[in-house]
Amino acid sequence: MRLWPTLRLSINPKIMANDTIFNANDQRPELEPVGYETGSLTGVFQELVFTVDHKKLGLMYIGSALLFFVVAGLLASLMRIQLAIPGNTFLPPDVFNQSFTMHGTTMVFLVGMPMAFGFANYLVPLMIGARDMAFPRLNAFGFWVFFFSGFLLYFSYIGAPGLYAAGSAPDVGWFAYSPLTSSAFSRGHSTDYWTLSLMLGGIGSVATAINILVTVFCLRCPGMTLGKLPVFVWCMLVMAFLVILAVPCLSACQIMITLDRYLGAKFFDTQAGGDAVLWQHFFWIFGHPEVYILIMPAFAITSEIIPVFSRKPIFGYPVMVAAVISIAFISLGVWAHHMFCVGMVSLANAFFVTSTLLVAIPTGIKIFNWLATMHGGKLRFELPLIFCIAFLFQFLIAGLTGVMLAVAPFDWQLSDSYFVVAHFHYILIGGLLFTIFAGIYYWYPKALGKMPHFKLGLYHFAFFTIGFHLTFLPQHFLGFLGMPRRIYTYQAERGWDEWNLISTIGVAFQAVGIVFFVANLIYSFRRGKKAGDDPWDAWSLEWTTTSPPPEYNFATLPVVKSRRPLWDAKHPDDPDWKHE
Amino acid sequence: MNAAPAPSSADWKLPSPRKLGIISLIVAESALFTIFVVAYLFYINKSLSGPLPKDVLEFPLLSSLALFSSSATIFIAEKFLRVGKRAGFLLWWGLTIALGLYFLYCTGREWSHLIVEKDLTICTNVFGTTFYSLVGLHAFHVIVGVLLLAGIWISSLHNALLTGHVEHVESISYYWHFVDCIWIIVLTVVYVLSVQATP
């Protein structure tokens, strides 16, 4: 067995996305794996390490994101145990502070974004009828950079105290407000692990985003005009665009902190005329688009699942796409709504109230259009749709609490309180994670060729939903009662005791839900029913090929005439393109 | 709506991935630069101690001219490549590299002057911090650009550059033009605006 197998790339360069890809009659031979044994563990390992296939990389993204999700979830459970009762001493303050920093950083950069990239990677080429991403090697590069940036971040737990005599994991919070990150207030190297890891991860994110964007523009199959892209692809395109614009701003911030910490630069040195608020502006110029980067996959997945399980096309396609684009556009101008308390002048506050509330309009349109898609349909309550309906309900609540937070005077009370914690967990768990589950159940048969188990999925849904609301609904009330976020302990009788206890109990339910989820993934992979090419009777191009798809995706590149190519094929008497 | 006839693959034209890729990279880089430019602008006149831009900065006329003219030379070099004239390409492309190197030399000289004689380092004051980081970030991009240019020049020297590589070369020249454009902004902000804004 050769240790260094020939890359697939060099076996058949035509599989790369080059100009020959548009030759529809091009029949491709089945590729033979070269250089490693299939089946053996080493073989699988080598396959994973050396692959440049968008589907494998997509699954690797999703898999590692799930891994990091479990780790960050465990950190969250530790924090909830600490907060279950007042004056608890389960975690020392520093460990608690490290936990929420690592939890937040992990969930945003190592779970949310990779999850989005995973879905985009796996599905975008399939949905637009391409054989791979535009730059397959860059794709692998992006994945591995992300993966190792995660390890770098977690290495701080061992590396920071042991080898270099420093603190331990970073404890500055995921938005790391200066001057807390300056060398005066954050001794040792924990903050450097945070900075370097995000800088590294940023490179990977931008690389992958460029790849997605270029793939969508340059590799569409014949007939797939921009107006016929599935809404999923539109959302991912917008996400990629936001990543390209926003993530470099974060990298700039990280460069600045590194210069401050290592070369004694004065960017955020308040003793030398530096401005602590400038960091907040720079961070949130990245940070707010980042929130929309994270929620885009939710829009993308919902917009695929709701039509298929309602048996109707998406209601108001052009408006849906316009709404996504305008959400992205507005999101570039709302950053300072995270900063209503820093003492901006009243005019600036009023401006950011206005721009933030404007986001509510396209978001509202999306919710109504999804409802209109379901209206008059025949709802099939399969797992994906069940999760998506829960998403609609929870996203509605998250959106409304978002409107409350946008009203600056109310925000002066709610900002940095548990209300905010509740709000963004309704977005990121109730919104994003529920659709991720929906997406995983929906495309599981495509990716692995087996149907997910319905009953197990239903238990997953029941436990997780109950746990989710138990955990996060009470946190709204904690905010009303004046509980600030990021406190490792609190005194009794401030009206917080019961709500906190309920919140912690909810975590146990969520954990049980996750166990059912993982069990379902494993069980269905081993024992699941064979799925066939198109188990859900769906309409987009990924369902035209086999499950799992071959390495080259399509033996013959499809030619599309409408937004639902498979509808056209199944209903030749009343094809979509007559109505679009 | 009317029935859309199925397009044949022959008239199905899409943009070139390589070009769109490099344009996306340039957009990302612009975002990066924007933050540093904003930081520079924000900290004008906020230093608590000297030296200030007015005291130490001299308008880098020659190096700027060199950098701007390199945009022209790279344009001419590309023309030679398109018609397959290697000698001309090598000459003009080499000239571009030389101009880039001259720019870097000037920056180096300026910095050593500032550090050794004017006592301005990155940790002197917020002017020093934002100046070195912004100009340094740009200089770093010039270095990367010169390395890329050199790679192309060497492969052309080995006769490995074919007309089929026009697009590769074009991407690199896009990048080089971008580095030039950034210099216009840096020049305006650092050497004109901040010098004049100093009281």
Place this chain on the structure above:
Amino acid sequence: MPAQAVSPPSPALTKVANIFNPHSGPAELILEPTYLVLLVSLGIFLIVTGLLVYIVIKFRQRSPEDPLTEPPQIYGSYNIELAWTVIPCLVVFVLVLVSARTIVEIQDAPMPENALKIRVVGHQWWWEVHYPDLGIVTANEIHVPTGSEDGTRRPTHITLESADVIHSFWVPQLAGKTDLVPNRINHTWIEPVSPGVFLGNCAEYCGTQHANMLLRVIAQSPEDFAQWVVTQQKAPSIPTEPLATQGRRNFYALSCVNCHKIESTPAEGVFGPDLTKFATRQTLGSGVAPRTPETLRAWLANPASLKPGCYMPDMQLSPQQIDALVAYLETLN
């Protein structure tokens, strides 16, 4: 010398800092847009949830055996979509106007001449409180007057600064948050309507002991407040009891003075809270524990036992030294 000055009875402590139970100007002004946005949200929530439930029930697939017939394919309707664009626009418009008005009312409120001026400086992890016009310096507990019974207003104008990292001033029943940012001066104001003790927290993560950077505002009637001012302005007396005298000696000998200040004595430290009138405070360690001889003893024995990670070191005091110091500190009233 035992405490002769009869300190005014402490007003009732409200432990639950409910934002819907405000006791002061800004928090009351905030309540109006709050109720408006809650009401609007509730309306939207009921409508959309109602629609969702209706659709889910009405349009569920009734017979799984009949998957072949597809429902009518509707591609969209610009009129309907226009409707659900315009209505949210109107809602947003109203919310923007109401928010803008309240922002200006609170942020740009003119302060009357007689407003009490306070300067609060945030430290990791305690609050330094100055009354510049009254010459009083204290920590962690802010005494302010309410308006008088004849209706004269007496708001308190608070200037917020930070000595290290960013903190945030938040007493939910009195006012919304305002950050304390180093190298920057922020402002807020409060105007309690009735006497009471109101709890607050630092609301911006500021390091290890962010959780125990607690704050209390003690609103007193104008008369009680005046009495408090008189007490605070009195120079500290030299203790006569032998134990307290011993404690005083210890205080100067054991480098307490490096960080703490006691007015008109050689203790001039600025890193820790001013202790001039320590025994008039209700809590110690920025609210981490009530101030009793027992907690004070525990605190002096090892501050980290109450507040792990705080910057006051364990001074390795002997029990005798602690007893003496407690006796001395209890005389500072």
